[in-house]
Amino acid sequence: MKGIILAAGKGTRLYPITKPVCKPLLPVYDKPLIYYSLSTLMRANIRDILIIHAPGDEDAFRHLLGDGGSLGVSISYLAQQEQRGIADAFIIGADFIGDDSVCLMLGDNIFYGPLFRHRLRKIVKNFKDAVIFGYYVNDPRAFGVVEFDEAGRALSIEEKPKHPKSNYIVPGLYFYDNRVIEIAKNLKPSARGELEITSVNNAYLHANALHVEPLGNEYTWFDAGNADSLYEAAGAIRTAQRSGKLIGCPEEQALKNHWITVDQLRETADEMEKTKYGQYLFGLIDEIENDD
Numbered sequence: 336m337k338g339i340i341l342a343a344g345k346g347t348r349l350y351p352i353t354k355p356v357c358k359p360l361l362p363v364y365d366k367p368l369i370y371y372s373l374s375t376l377m378r379a380n381i382r383d384i385l386i387i388h389a390p391g392d393e394d395a396f397r398h399l400l401g402d403g404g405s406l407g408v409s410i411s412y413l414a415q416q417e418q419r420g421i422a423d424a425f426i427i428g429a430d431f432i433g434d435d436s437v438c439l440m441l442g443d444n445i446f447y448g449p450l451f452r453h454r455l456r457k458i459v460k461n462f463k464d465a466v467i468f469g470y471y472v473n474d475p476r477a478f479g480v481v482e483f484d485e486a487g488r489a490l491s492i493e494e495k496p497k498h499p500k501s502n503y504i505v506p507g508l509y510f511y512d513n514r515v516i517e518i519a520k521n522l523k524p525s526a527r528g529e530l531e532i533t534s535v536n537n538a539y540l541h542a543n544a545l546h547v548e549p550l551g552n553e554y555t556w557f558d559a560g561n562a563d564s565l566y567e568a569a570g571a572i573r574t575a576q577r578s579g580k581l582i583g584c585p586e587e588q589a590l591k592n593h594w595i596t597v598d599q600l601r602e603t604a605d606e607m608e609k610t611k612y613g614q615y616l617f618g619l620i621d622e623i624e625n626d627d
Contacts, residue, residue, distance in 0.1 A: 336459050336510075337435045338381035340372045341424045342396070342442030343389045343415035348561040357392045358560070359442035360399065363583075364569040364576075365612055367399060368559055371445040371583035373406075375508065378588055379455035381438055382408040385431045387424055390414045405603055406585050407594025420529025425511075425519035434513055436462060441507030441558075445568055447575065447582045448554030458510055464544035466510040467536060469503030470556045471549070478504035479533055481547055489545040492536050503549060505536070506556050514539075581615050590619060597623055 346353030352361065359369040369386075376384055384403065386396055393412045403410030413427050424439055425432070438459075458466050467489070469481050475496075482491040482500040491500060509532065518538045522530045539545040550556065555575075557568040572582055581587065586603055589595045597620055604620065607613030 336379075336381055336462065337428075337432050337437045338376040338379070338384040339424050339428050339431070339437060339439045340369065340376070340384065340386045340442050341415075341421060341439060342369060342372075342392075343387050343418075344443065344560075345389065345418065346560075349565065352562070357389060357395065360395055361559075361565065362569070363445065363559060363565065364572040365581075365610075366583055368445075368565075369396075369399075369442050370585055372440045372442050373400070374583045374585045374588050375440055375446055375455070376438060377406070377408065377585055377592065378452040379438060379459050380592065381459070382592075382594060384408055384410050385428050386410060386412050386442075387415050387427055388412060390416060405595070405599060406589045407592065407599075408589070418529070420524070421507075421532040422519045422522055422530035422535050425515050425535075426530075429516045429520075432513065432516060436510070436512045437515065439507075439509045439511070443559045444507035445557040445559060445572075445583070446506070446508060446550075446554065448550065451554065454548065458548065462510060462512075464512055464542075464546065465515070465536070465539040466546045466548060467505055468508055469501070469547045469549045470506045470554070471502050471551050472504055473502065475499045475502050475504045481505050483547040483549075487547050487549070488543070489536070489540045489547050492533055492540060494533055503547070505533075506550075507558065509536075511535070511539070581612070584612075584615070586616055587619060590623075 342359040346358030360367050388396055400410055479494050480496055480499045481503050483489050518535055522534050525531045559565045559568045575582055590600055604613050604616035
């Protein structure tokens with residue numbers, strides 16, 4: 336399975352913060368926002384990754400992540416030349432996806448919770464058709480709402496309904512088989528001129544091929560698309576990390592996946608030795624060496 340991070344939004348809801356720097360490179364507590372998306376794909380055991388960025392932003396992403404070699408992954412880059420919606424990612428990335436299935440992650444979304452890595456890998460291992468997540472909220476009226484049965488089969492998806500049929504909204508993490516490329520190519524722009532991800536999901540729903548993985552209150556999700564949510568996410572990450580475990584650390588995922596060696600991790604840690612992040616990486620090294 337291939338992975339795509341859509342990181343091409345202009346971030347206008349965060350102006351003036353995002354005028355000099357693109358939204359996925361903004362800090363969320365102790366790391367760039369895109370680290371959380373990248374770590375999620377790596378937790379799903381996906382190591383061939385495309386970052387779709389806005390024109391002119393490739394150098395900034397490359398300066399941060401390079402080709403992914405230090406993380407044991409392969410990262411490539413393509414620009415979304417104009418804002419055409421989330422589903423445009425499958426058209427831009429069609430050659431990258433090839434004949435494979437694909438996981439799309441929005442570059443401003445953050446997920447964490449118990450056994451999330453296990454759930455992601457289970458989806459990838461047993462994957463077919465399309466899988467989206469349903470995240471429980473008390474008031475879903477401002478979101479896309481998904482209704483599903485006890486078996487996880489999607490029954491309906493509605494955008495910002497006045498009378499929601501469930502309390503589960505659709506966050507920015509999606510798994511699709513190869514049909515998604517043709518589905519995206521055949522979409523008509525919505526009233527706001529975009530190729531909507533809801534239209535993709537409805538195509539699979541109408542084919543009885545859309546599965547929903549529910550995430551209850553034990554999971555945390557943020558769409559860090561405005562100043563308030565960015566601030567809330569940073570505070571939540573800071574609080575969660577008081578246990579001593581980092582959230583959204585791609586180097587740790589690379590080490591767990593046996594994609595990098597201790598020596599490779601040490602090189603990265605040396606670059607950041609004066610930071611808590613760097614000290615955390617040194618702690619991972621100590622754990623391994625003491626186990627030996």
